[in-house]
Amino acid sequence: MSLLIPFTRCLLTVTGRLVRRSAPGLPSLTPPAPSWVAAAGKKELPDLPVVPEEELEEQFVRGSGPGGQATNKTSNCVVLKHIPTGIVVKCHQTRSVDINRKRAREIMRERLDVAYKGELSEVMVKKKESELRKQEKRKRVNENLERKRLFKKTLAADTHIHNKPEDDAV
Amino acid sequence: MWWRRTLSRSCRWCLGCRHSGAKRIWSFHYRALRSAPAVPAGRITALQALDIWKRHFEEEGVTEAEQSSQYIIAHLLGAKTIESVERQRLTEFLSKEKMEEVWQLCSRRLSRMPVQYIIEEWDFRDLTLKMRPPVFIPRPETEELVELVLTDLKSRSADTETRQTCLEVGCGSGAISLSLLKSLPQLEAFALDRSQDAVDLSRENALRLGLQDRLRVYHMDVIKDAERILGLFSSVSALVSNPPYLFSEDMASLEPEIFRFEDHAALDGGENGLTVIRQILTLASDFLLNSGRVYLEVDPRHPPLIQRWVEENVEGLQYVETQNDISGRPRFCILQKAVT
Numbered sequence: 001m002s003l004l005i006p007f008t009r010c011l012l013t014v015t016g017r018l019v020r021r022s023a024p025g026l027p028s029l030t031p032p033a034p035s036w037v038a039a040a041g042k043k044e045l046p047d048l049p050v051v052p053e054e055e056l057e058e059q060f061v062r063g064s065g066p067g068g069q070a071t072n073k074t075s076n077c078v079v080l081k082h083i084p085t086g087i088v089v090k091c092h093q094t095r096s097v098d099i100n101r102k103r104a105r106e107i108m109r110e111r112l113d114v115a116y117k118g119e120l121s122e123v124m125v126k127k128k129e130s131e132l133r134k135q136e137k138r139k140r141v142n143e144n145l146e147r148k149r150l151f152k153k154t155l156a157a158d159t160h161i162h163n164k165p166e167d168d169a170v
Numbered sequence: 171m172w173w174r175r176t177l178s179r180s181c182r183w184c185l186g187c188r189h190s191g192a193k194r195i196w197s198f199h200y201r202a203l204r205s206a207p208a209v210p211a212g213r214i215t216a217l218q219a220l221d222i223w224k225r226h227f228e229e230e231g232v233t234e235a236e237q238s239s240q241y242i243i244a245h246l247l248g249a250k251t252i253e254s255v256e257r258q259r260l261t262e263f264l265s266k267e268k269m270e271e272v273w274q275l276c277s278r279r280l281s282r283m284p285v286q287y288i289i290e291e292w293d294f295r296d297l298t299l300k301m302r303p304p305v306f307i308p309r310p311e312t313e314e315l316v317e318l319v320l321t322d323l324k325s326r327s328a329d330t331e332t333r334q335t336c337l338e339v340g341c342g343s344g345a346i347s348l349s350l351l352k353s354l355p356q357l358e359a360f361a362l363d364r365s366q367d368a369v370d371l372s373r374e375n376a377l378r379l380g381l382q383d384r385l386r387v388y389h390m391d392v393i394k395d396a397e398r399i400l401g402l403f404s405s406v407s408a409l410v411s412n413p414p415y416l417f418s419e420d421m422a423s424l425e426p427e428i429f430r431f432e433d434h435a436a437l438d439g440g441e442n443g444l445t446v447i448r449q450i451l452t453l454a455s456d457f458l459l460n461s462g463r464v465y466l467e468v469d470p471r472h473p474p475l476i477q478r479w480v481e482e483n484v485e486g487l488q489y490v491e492t493q494n495d496i497s498g499r500p501r502f503c504i505l506q507k508a509v510t
Contacts, residue, residue: 060496072427074237074285095293097310
């Protein structure tokens, strides 16, 4: 299930350069990676692979015009593609492009984790744990119900001995 | 379909307002007003309402037909996005009142009023801000401007114990300053705008976010009130601005959402879009600490023009670099006060 991409690759730390697609004809200028990229990492799933920005291709459509003040659109869908694996994440969960970009990267890390580690990935492990907990709970609930049922039965049986037959109620 | 459309487009005399330069001219004129679909007689679900209005917007040539209906209806259901509304709420019948609200707000979109003005709010990074015409609506590119400034201010605060200050020129709804204040608890911000509406809205947003203690907003024009401003601000760590930067000649081709509803003074940067930018750069080194930086959002054509102009005309400033926005366009100019 896991792809043939070595672990070491995904453990590379962010090197600090964010590559963006330049508009045709313009020189390719590379702004530094946003500060939050280096700090990315959900607290609950700390072992997710760190994805270098060079491996990502980001797309946010603002139309063919100059953008900025000249455009007022509410669309803020961010499309993130991981070039080596071809995995694509789309995010428009919020009304802020900035937050959608951050979320897209978090989701990408989770997807890559699943892709690399399969059954052993953090997401899968958490899922299994959650399923197990649910199963345990169901088991306990059923056991309780069964116990109650038996108790009622014994109670009814006792009452039957002491009352007339027509007062029987189970 | 059991609901009926009105049979004819209604045309009415209406009092309208159009911009002529900086002045607004009120006059009666004949306008074909877009008509809304009739309010349904029976009950409908949110999903049905979404569909009705999406189709109507498409028929009337309203841009972003689907998103418009989604954002408006989600808002009326108490959510920010339609995706975050539970499936159950989308498929249950709307109350009569709710349906009328939907019709009222969606009808406004027919005049090409921006969604942000219709629902009177919008998000900027992790803030929700109140929106009100004609105050300029924050654009997504500007969220990146805030990231750039944050990175800079964070690296500086590591060195010094003293409180940092920043100055924003042309604050509009207060998005940039408030965003910086939210992320940097030690920051104090000064902001100015030539529009009283913008000053009021910035203050209102500061209050709503509990940041009013660290933001001071001034009703001032960076060109007309230059003398007063110079006396007020000094030793700021960062000067940030999303100044009007459109070229005057491009104003007429703006989409109706912008042209009809947003303050033209917040957009029109004069010939070559550089009028306000030049003024800010001229005054910058008087406001800034040594090595303090200026962060500007600009038109993609500006960076080389600004660099050349600064080298020739502004002794106290050095051009540091240009940054691209998320669409890959040159969008942000960073300059630094030369050490004196």
